[in-house]
Amino acid sequence: MLTHAQGMCFYNQKRFACGDWNWTNFAHQCNYEYRTGETCGIKLVNKTEFETKQCRLCEKIETKYRRQSQELERLDRWKREGGSLVATMNRSQKLVCDLEREIYQLKTERDCKRNALC
Structure with a gap:
């Protein structure tokens, strides 16, 4: 699991039993965006939570x-x-x-x- 790679914004991901997924919480902000609360727009997976139910x-x-x-x-x-x-x-x-x-x-x-x- 990558945690603080420079130049990327990381989000947590939820993966359902059917194979679908969605983004959940914002995890780490990259160094490209200097404004508070803004992200660079590049989403990478920080960690994946597995659900037993379908989407x-x-x-x-x-x-x-x-x-x-x-x-x-x-x-x-x-x-x-x-x-x-x-x-x-x-x-x-x-x-x-x-x-x-x-x-x-x-x-x-x-x-x-x-x-x-x-």
């Missing part, structure tokens, strides 16, 4: 998948039982499509975050 985006994605699975099971049950509530079935099918779109958006957001450096 916020992965938790949201899992929640959406569970909800989608419940709706699909409900639709299958209604079809097997010969449900006559067509309006309710249509609303449930729309909900499944909406959940698919939300899952896609969350996955896209997660992938963009994973590909970004800061």
Whole structure:
């Protein structure tokens, strides 16, 4: 672990079980920036804290998948039982499509975050 290398600003990092990470506390300031409270903009890892849980985006994605699975099971049950509530079935099918779109958006957001450096 590098602690006081000249010319770099160090931050602590949190790494989640899913592999995602984020910056946490500021640790050490470099010598390039002389103004109080300012950093040079270069972020290096001081220490990494490991979390046993997944990140916020992965938790949201899992929640959406569970909800989608419940709706699909409900639709299958209604079809097997010969449900006559067509309006309710249509609303449930729309909900499944909406959940698919939300899952896609969350996955896209997660992938963009994973590909970004800061």
